[in-house]
Amino acid sequence: MKDLLWDKTLSVDVPEIDQDHRRLLELFNRLGHAVDAGEPQAYIDAVMDELISCTDWHFRHEERLMEKYAYPGLHEHRAEHQDLITGGKALQQQLRQSSASPTPQDIAFLEHWLTGHIYGADMAMGTYLAETMPS
Ligand SMILES: [Fe+2]
Numbered sequence: 001m002k003d004l005l006w007d008k009t010l011s012v013d014v015p016e017i018d019q020d021h022r023r024l025l026e027l028f029n030r031l032g033h034a035v036d037a038g039e040p041q042a043y044i045d046a047v048m049d050e051l052i053s054c055t056d057w058h059f060r061h062e063e064r065l066m067e068k069y070a071y072p073g074l075h076e077h078r079a080e081h082q083d084l085i086t087g088g089k090a091l092q093q094q095l096r097q098s099s100a101s102p103t104p105q106d107i108a109f110l111e112h113w114l115t116g117h118i119y120g121a122d123m124a125m126g127t128y129l130a131e132t133m134p135s
Contacts, residue, residue, distance in 0.1 A: 001032030001107050010118055012126025014133065017065075020058040021118055027051040028114055035101050044101055045092075051110075052088045059085065066125060069132045077121050084117060 004025045011018050031047045059081040066074045091106060102110070 001036055001104070003029045003032065004111060004115065010115070012118065012122045013130040014065075014126050017062060017122070017126060017129075020054075020061060021122075024051070024055055024058060024114060027054060028110060031102070031110070032107055035107065041099055041101065045096060048092050048095070048102070052085070052092060055088065055114075056085055062122070062125065065129055065133070069129055071125060071128050071132075073121075073124060073128075077125055080117060080121050084113060088113060 006022045006025050010021060010025075012021070027047065027050055031044070031051055034044050034047050063074070063078055063081070065071075066077060071077070088110075091102075091109065095102060095106070
C-alpha cells in the first residue's frame with residue numbers, strides 16, 4: 001500500500017490539530033504496512049483499533065476547541081465526526097466477523113475516511129480557529 005505523506009496541503013493552520021493529524025496518518029500507514037507484511041490478524045486488528053480509538057480521541061480534542069472558541073459550524077462538524085466513527089467501527093466489525101484483513105478497497109475507504117474530512121470540514125474549522133485562538 002502507498003503511504004500517506006503529510007504535507008502543507010493537509011495543514012489546517014492550527015499546530016495542535018496538525019500534530020494529531022500527523023499521528024493519524026502514521027497509524028494509517030502502519031496499518032497498510034501490517035497488511036502488506038501479512039501480519040497476523042490479531043496484530044492488524046490491534047492497529048485498526050488504535051487508529052479508530054485515536055481518531056475518536058482526536059475528534060473530542062477538536063470538539064473541545066470548537067466549543068471553547070464558539071465555532072458556528074460545531075453541530076455539523078460533530079455530526080460528521082459521529083458518522084465517521086460509525087463508519088470506521090462498522091468496517092472494523094465486519095473485518096473481525098469475517099476474520100479478514102483489510103482489502104485494498106478497505107484501505108482506500110480509510111484513506112478517504114481520514115483525508116476527506118481533513119480537506120473538507122477541518123479546513124473550514126482550522127481557518128476559524130486560527131483567527132480566533134490566541135497564538
Ligand atoms: Fe474534524
